[in-house]
Structure formats: structure tokens, C-alpha cells
Amino acid sequence: MGFRSYAAWQHALEEAFFSPDWDGHPVVMYVDDAEAAALQKRFQLDQPLDQAVRQVVRPAHPKPYEAIEQYEVRQRSSDDAPAVLPLLACSVIAATRMANDGRHRASNYHDQFSQLLTDRDGVLASHNYLPVAYMWQRLASWQTQWGAYRGLCTIPSPEDLPSNQSRIGYAISQSILRGTDRQLLPQFFYAMRQRDDAAWPLPAGRLLRLLTYWGQREKFSRGFRRAMDDPELRPIVERLLGNLANVWDGSPEFVRLGIPRAELLVRFENRRLGWLARLPRKGAAEYALPDRVTLRRLGDTEYYNVDGLKLPDARTLRQGIQLRGEDVTVSRPPSSLVVLCHNALLDCRTSVDRFVPGEEHMILAGPEAEGDLEAVLQRAASAGKTREAGKLSWVPEGWSMRFRVLFDDAVTLKQAIRDVQGTMLATQPAPRYKPYLEGGLPLAPRINKRLYLAGGEPDLVMPDGAIGQILLDGQPPDPLFPSPGKSIPLWTRQLAAGRHAVEVEGAEVTFTTAEGLPDLVEPKETVGFLAADESAEGFATTGRPTAALIRGADVGLAGVDAVPRLVLCRRGAEKTLFVSCDGRAWTVTEPAPPAWWSRLNDAPSGYYYELELHGPGGWLVQRRKGTWQVEPAFPVEPNFQPGPQHLPWAAAVLDAAGGSRDPLWKACVRLAEEVKN
Secondary structure (H helix, E strand, O other), X not given: OOOHHHHHHHHHHHHHHXXXXXXXXXXXXOOOHXXXXXXXXXXXXXXXXXXXXXXXXXXXXXXXXXXXXXXXHHHOOOOOOXXXXXXXXXXXXXXXXXXXXXXXXXXXXXXXXXXXHHOOOOOOOXXXXXXXXXXXXXXXXXXXXXXXXXXXXXOOOHHHOOHHHOXXXXXXHHOOOOHHHHHHHHHHHHHHHXXXXXXXXOOHHHHHHHHHOOXXXXXXXXXXXXXXXXXXXXXXXXXXXXXXXXXXXXXXXXXXXXXXXXXXXXXXXXXXXXXXXXXXXXXXXXXXXXXXXEEXXXXXXXXXXXXXXXOOOHHHHHHOXXXXXXXXEEEEOOOOEEEEEEEOOOOXXXXXXXXXOOOEEEEEEOHHHHHHHHHHHHHHEEEOOOOOOOOOOOOOOOOEEEEEEEEOOHHHHHHHHHHHOHHHHHHOOOOOOOOEEEOOOEOOOXXXXXXXXXXXXXXXXXXXXXXXXXXXXXXXXXXXXXXOOOEXXXXXXXXXXXXXXXXXXXXXXXXXXXXXXXXXXXXXXXXXXXXXXXXXXXXXXXXXXXXXXXXXXXOOOOOOOOOOEEEEEEOOOOEEEEEEOOOOEEEOOOOOOOHHHHHOOOOOOOOEEEEEEOOOOEEEEEEEOOEEEEEEEXXXXXXXXXXXXXXXXXXXXXXXXXXXXXXXXXXXXXHHHHHHO
């Protein structure tokens, strides 16, 4: 089977719908016959979309899409979209063709799909379609991992689909809104926001009812108007409207693609509210915006200080903000609810879009959102339900504040939010499209990231709305797993040491358990670089045991049996370096807290992490909030003959020259200046 034309369409569709130009914009992968023809012309493709897909679909085979599934696995990459876009685009075209034409009912999707790819009804039937539904979930999972960078995902989660559309609902959801419809919706949201003092966003059902009677309704496409009136499609339209209202930036104008969009965040630090901007893509060091507002980047991070903008108050939070510069647009959706979590990178609290189960939240709520928030907290929160007593000067006028709010159960939280809807809908935890493992006691992550101590197996997190059979090592689990959507502790199953697999609706996650660390056998012959004087030869070789081989970093002054010395590094630095006193420098990578950390009864502080020094002493150099700080790590007087090989060391020292007044550090700075000169 030739995938040349299919691959060309894959590239074209990814560029059209999932490129960084969509950063911050909701993405609806709308493709009908006219759009497919326009894309073929735009990207100069040899074959039409349906013909390219026909070449790799096997209609008579029990698994007609198996070749595409295998191709997607071979091409799988964290950077590129899953190689299923051409087939999914065809599934959307089939949805746009659904109509009562005297031969097919308006709800007959599978005959339209079969006609598109085989020219016959009934060849590609509903029982063949489950792999396509999994492909939609795989695409949604990939897109949500990018945050807003590849566009905001509008693909529904499994539990959002009506039961009679549990498979075809993904394609139908993308066939409803044309590009012209998306450009009209900001005008509708703006008109509704101006006339209604209720908490924003409004419940999705209410938005749809208002849209039905809006004076500009006839300007929407015929397909969108038909979907609004169709009882079977109305639930999908409601979810789509709710998702788009959640990210609407408060402006009646549609921001064109290609303009970087920075997210305006609320910042809480030193008992004061402020603003912070986040630009996911690599941006300039500074941006100028209207009204003398300036963005200035914080070090090498994706965050920017916002200078010249009035501090957050009840009015700006309710109405939203949008500032359009020549090179960037900065916006924050209108909302009567602000949810903040700890930002480890900046060591302060910043606003987040959604609740994160298991993390502590600080919540500010306007009076119009107070009732809905109270209902959700009483039903789903395990801590932090009580309003903060007393008047706090930094809390917006008339608003309430709750501190250390914690949600343990994502399923209960989602259901509570859906029962009240309204402004709470925007705070739902992120949808989960596939099963994954979390926690557990890993044995040797550097050898195998999914190797756990027997009895310390990880928890299994189920995808939202999973309804298919669940198998543990090929058999139904005994006892059966609880209802889908919850985290399932596997360590209670008393699994034997070895490899284990969990299958959920066609997706598989695997892990291995062992009673202890595996034995690492040293090879009889080692490969390395032969030492020549004080350097290494340029080509690797297999050396004899007596040969002097350099197999990794030369530890220099420390012997092989030297006992390492420990120093503590603060977490959350923008950059951390270790500068040795013998003219070398290394970048230090901050390790994540181990997965078993949260299982300890009294978890130690995660404020610092340990760094082992196997060689000479030196200095820990960290940049925090744009300022360099230098801490001693067993330093000595630098004593070496400076040369060009020491230029990287000198650059690191001079960048942080003012970070310490220690005489030994000043000696390093003087020597670094000598190297530079």
C-alpha cells in the first residue's frame, strides 16, 4: 500500500488546522467537499483527499483501517500530529453530507462514510467504526498535551457525547461550525454579555436558547442552524458553545490567525493581586501594547511582567481584557471566578483555567458566582470549603475568597460542576482521552520508567466515559474495577512480579514489577575513547581491560572511590549552573519529586533538591526572577592557567559576577575577566 499521497495530505491538514498559527484559538477541523478542494489547491496536492484515503483503506478486510493504524504507530512522534488526519477529515466530510435525501435518513452517517470511501452503502458499517473513534481520542489527547499552542481542542470527551452518538459524535462535532460561524460567535457572546448581569459564561443550554432567537441568527451557515434545531445534535452544539464561551476573550472582534496570543494571568504575591502574561511560543524580550502597556519577559521563561495595566479589580475580572499590539494580542476571558494555584517556576500563585485534582487552590468569586461555587465545594471539596473571614484589602470589592481548596476525586468534581453549569463549566478538570499510570514506587527510572517495586504498583487512571471491557493481563479483573473515570490503585491487587498489561477500549498500558533492583552486568569489553596525554582520541574503540578508556565525563580531581559531597539547590530557578573552581561549568537539571513522595505520612519539604558533587568544589549559580544568586559549594581558590578552553566557564562566572561578595567568588570573577581578555 502506498502512503505517499496520504502522507502529503497528513502534512497539509496538520499545517491547516494544528500549526502554531492556531495558538490560543479554538480549533474546529471543519472539512466539507468545498474545503477539501480548496486545501488540495492551496497545498498543490496530486490527488483529492478521498482518493488518497481510499488507497490505504481495505473495505473487504475485517479491520479496514488497520493499515492506517499501523502507519500511525510507525510515524508516531510527540511533536507531529497523529498520522490519522486524512481519515478523520473524511469522517467529517461524511458528517457534513448527512441529510434526508429520500434515500438516506438525516441521521444515517455510516452510509455516507461508506459512499465517500467505497462508492457503496453498507460496506464500511458501524461495527467497523470503533478504531476511528479511538483515532479521534488519540488526536484530542495529543492536542491537549500542547495546551493552547496547537490550538484549543474542541473535540468532545467521551462522556460529553450522547449515548446514540458515542462513536460518530467526534466527527459530527467538527462538522457543525464553519470558519464564518466562528467569526460571528464573538459578536453573539458580546451582545449576550452586555445584556445579562449573570455570572459569565452562561450555561451552555441557555446560550443555545438565546442564540436561537438572536437577531443575527440567519447569518450563520445552514448546517449550523440545522444542528441548532436538531434534537439529536443539540447536546453537541451546547457543549461546543460552552467550550467556545469559556475561552472567549471579551471582544466582539475575531482575532485573525498568525498573531501570537498571550494569556493574561492573575498573579498573587506578597498579599497583592497583579497581572502576568504567558506566551507559550518563543517571543521577543519586550512588547509594546496600547495605552502604554508593556510586556517584559522574565529571564528565559514564557512569562512576562505587565507594566502599565491597572491592577485587577471586580470590573476587569468580570468583563475580560483584550489588548492588541502589532506583534501580539493579550487577553483574558471574562469571568466572575478566579482560580489560582502555586506556580513552581515563579514561586507565587497564578491563575489557572481548570481545577487540578490533588492540588491546593485559592478561589476568588464574585457575588453572582457565589451560589454555584458553594454548591460545588460542599459536594466535591475535601478541604477549604469555608469562606475566609474578615475583610481583606486585596480582595475585589464584594468578592469572596477561599484558601487551600482541595479536590481529591475528579469524577465527583466534574459531576458537581455539570449539575450547576454556568461559570463553573470553565473550571472542569481537563478531559482524559486515554488510560495512563500515575504514582507508584519506581525502581530504576533511568533503566525503565515503568519498572516498579512489587507491591508498589502505580494507580491506573481511566479515560473519561470509558464503557468498554477492561482487561488486566488478558482477563477481566477480579474483583472488577470500579466505575470508569476514577483512579484505581493497582497495588491492592497483589500482582506477581513481572510484566503486566491493562487494556481499556483498545488502548493498552503496560508496566513491569520486580522484587528489587535488577543486576547490571558490566560488559567484558567496554567501548570508549582512548586517553592520549590529557585528551581523548577522536574515535570510539573497544578497549582491553587494561586500556585507559574515557567512557563519560572525566571527574578530574576526584578519584573513582571518592565519597560524593551533597549540596542543596532551591527549586524553581529559571536556570541553575554549577561552576567549579578548576575552570569548568555544567547546567544542572532540576529533578522532579519522586512519584512515591506523596505517599509518605509526613512528606518532607519539596523546596530543595540534592546535588551530588563527585569532583572539585565550586559555586551554585542560579537565576531567579531575572536576578543571579551565587551560593558556595565547597569552593577553593581558583588556581589554573587560563586559556580559550575556559571561555564557557568565564561566561557563566561573568553573567553572575554580582551574585556574591565572597572573596573566593571575587577571585573567580577576576580570573574570568582575564580569560575573556
